[in-house]
Amino acid sequence: MDDIFSIANPPEENARFRDKLKSKWDISDLGPMKFGLGIAIEQGVNTISLSQTTFINRIVERFGQTDAHSVDTPMVAGLQLRRPDKSVTPPPEITEWAARTPYRELIGSLNYIAVATRPDISYAVGRLSSFLDCYQLEHWTAAIRVLRYLKGTRTLALVLGRQRPPSLIGYSDVDYANCKDTSRSISGYCYSLGGGMLSWCSQKQRLVADSTCYAEYIALHESSHEAIFLRQLLDDIGFPCRGSTPIHCDNDAATRLAEDHVFHSQVKHMRVKLHSIRDAITFGDIKLLRVRSEDNSADILTKPLGRSDFLHLRDNLGLRDMTTHSV
Numbered sequence: 528m529d530d531i532f533s534i535a536n537p538p539e540e541n542a543r544f545r546d547k548l549k550s551k552w553d554i555s556d557l558g559p560m561k562f563g564l565g566i567a568i569e570q571g572v573n574t575i576s577l578s579q580t581t582f583i584n585r586i587v588e589r590f591g592q593t594d595a596h597s598v599d600t601p602m603v604a605g606l607q608l609r610r611p612d613k614s615v616t617p618p619p620e621i622t623e624w625a626a627r628t629p630y631r632e633l634i635g636s637l638n639y640i641a642v643a644t645r646p647d648i649s650y651a652v653g654r655l656s657s658f659l660d661c662y663q664l665e666h667w668t669a670a671i672r673v674l675r676y677l678k679g680t681r682t683l684a685l686v687l688g689r690q691r692p693p694s695l696i697g698y699s700d701v702d703y704a705n706c707k708d709t710s711r712s713i714s715g716y717c718y719s720l721g722g723g724m725l726s727w728c729s730q731k732q733r734l735v736a737d738s739t740c741y742a743e744y745i746a747l748h749e750s751s752h753e754a755i756f757l758r759q760l761l762d763d764i765g766f767p768c769r770g771s772t773p774i775h776c777d778n779d780a781a782t783r784l785a786e787d788h789v790f791h792s793q794v795k796h797m798r799v800k801l802h803s804i805r806d807a808i809t810f811g812d813i814k815l816l817r818v819r820s821e822d823n824s825a826d827i828l829t830k831p832l833g834r835s836d837f838l839h840l841r842d843n844l845g846l847r848d849m850t851t852h853s854v
Contacts, residue, residue: 577643
């Protein structure tokens with residue numbers, strides 16, 4: 528191990544742990560966390576800010592975008608990328624181009640940023656990851672656009688925590704039949720704890736939903752699993768959630784279905800496991816709240832948005848420009 532981060536309550540346990548390490552190995556105590564695994568960490572009075580400016584600068588240079596113009600969004604609104612027809616043999620020049628183009632390396636670098644500190648690029652990276660075995664020029668161009676977006680927003684940091692008391696709050700959304708190759712929908716969820724998203728996910732659903740309600744119900748099912756996990760985690764570290772965890776959803780039909788224990792004829796084809804969300808509601812672990820689509824923070828995780836909608840929801844994620852924002 529090159530780096531070890533430790534946290535304990537009470538703080539004296541940290542000192543005991545450090546002394547035990549020192550008794551067996553030569554170690555350097557660098558004090559409070561400031562940088563690790565490519566992530567810069569800045570602690571404020573009631574906040575922690577996470578950013579990857581240095582790492583972004585490195586990949587901007589690595590992939591030849593130092594002089595490129597930045598863009599306002601990671602993906603063009605309404606962009607629909609498709610897999611090429613594998614029954615058609617590509618021309619030799621396309622095969623040679625793909626062999627020398629570091630598409631997989633770029634997507635891997637972007638994915639680390641999306642997972643660590645930048646939920647605003649999660650949808651774009653997730654979609655581009657679908658073409659690792661068949662990428663063409665349009666996919667490479669879209670991936671470079673994500674990098675150009677990061678270049679212009681490299682000073683954004685994910686700010687966790689604020690002045691108000693911490694409270695676990697979730698958002699769930701879906702874009703129906705987003706993937707034109709498989710007709711599957713894209714689910715997205717995110718959770719905050721008093722400010723800034725600490726958990727987020729953008730992924731293609733495993734099932735093909737035959738209605739928007741079904742797709743939203745699947746998204747709520749997946750989101751509820753994360754809510755229960757986070758509640759258990761917080762309880763384990765001494766911060767139990769008081770009351771039900773709210774999950775905001777903008778689909779009334781899916782909300783009514785989750786709260787209604789009657790199996791209607793219209794939903795009898797749904798997988799039984801999806802109805803576990805009803806138990807979570809009954810047990811009081813979660814509750815569903817209505818939210819306007821334009822204020823649903825998870826919407827940014829399900830599809831490419833226009834500039835104004837994207838910037839509005841990006842702000843809701845807790846991303847702040849550290850050159851103008853003080854923690």
